[in-house]
Amino acid sequence: RKEVEQDPGPFNVPEGATVAFNCTYSNSASQSFFWYRQDCRKEPKLLMSVYSSGNEDGRFTAQLNRASQYISLLIRDSKLSDSATYLCVVNRKGGSQGNLIFGKGTKLSVKP
Amino acid sequence: DVKVTQSSRYLVKRTGEKVFLECVQDMDHENMFWYRQDPGLGLRLIYFSYDVKMKEKGDIPEGYSVSREKKERFSLILESASTNQTSMYLCASSLGQLLEKLFFGSGTQLSVL
Numbered sequence: 001r002k003e004v005e006q007d008p009g010p011f012n013v014p015e016g017a018t019v020a021f022n023c024t025y026s027n028s029a030s031q032s033f034f035w036y037r038q039d040c041r042k043e044p045k046l047l048m049s050v051y052s053s054g055n056e057d058g059r060f061t062a063q064l065n066r067a068s069q070y071i072s073l074l075i076r077d078s079k080l081s082d083s084a085t086y087l088c089v090v091n092r093k094g095g096s097q098g099n100l101i102f103g104k105g106t107k108l109s110v111k112p
Numbered sequence: 113d114v115k116v117t118q119s120s121r122y123l124v125k126r127t128g129e130k131v132f133l134e135c136v137q138d139m140d141h142e143n144m145f146w147y148r149q150d151p152g153l154g155l156r157l158i159y160f161s162y163d164v165k166m167k168e169k170g171d172i173p174e175g176y177s178v179s180r181e182k183k184e185r186f187s188l189i190l191e192s193a194s195t196n197q198t199s200m201y202l203c204a205s206s207l208g209q210l211l212e213k214l215f216f217g218s219g220t221q222l223s224v225l
Binding site: 036042043044045046087099100101102103104105 | 145147152153154155156157160170202213214216217218219
């Protein structure tokens with residue numbers, strides 16, 4: 001299994017749709033998980049951290065499944081402005097030390 | 113708001129040239145990173161630093177070196193640029209141990225001819 005794996009997409013959805021992305025990771029000792037968003041020709045920016053209990057920020061919900069080693073991102077009521085590439089990020093080593101591994105990203109395109 | 117500034121947005125160099133990419137952050141962050149981003153390959157870590165004068169290799173350090181003489185500045189050096197180093201280079205910084213939030217610069221698109 002690759003360290004961090006994502007479906008590259010693209011996911012083409014209409015405005016208002018609900019869309020979900022999954023990301024799998026290989027290191028069972030990883031403890032830090034994040035979703036970053038990257039707009040075309042821009043730098044990545046943190047969208048949200050992913051906690052064991054799951055967390056929600058407005059239309060965005062992130063979940064962690066340690067047993068199956070995947071994290072997910074759910075976007076409800078998609079907006080045109082949600083069009084971007086979503087990067088799954090996991091820390092390589094156990095605990096907070098060590099560096100972050102980026103998935104290759106899932107491209108989302110929201111259409112009118 | 114944290115600002116990570118990369119010295120050039122676009123850079124064109126010739127094969128064999130020594131290239132310096134500069135990155136400065138203004139929030140007293142401990143950690144600084146250099147990534148490159150290529151289509152289909154995603155972001156790959158080249159080098160990172162947890163402290164002044166400290167550096168650690170990332171996943172693809174070959175052909176690169178770094179310098180961190182001051183806390184706010186992290187330089188990436190291509191000793192002898194090659195065409196396969198044509199890429200988008202992204203500098204990032206973060207505070208403390210958790211590596212929770214990386215702040216990225218806007219990137220330098222380097223073309224080596």
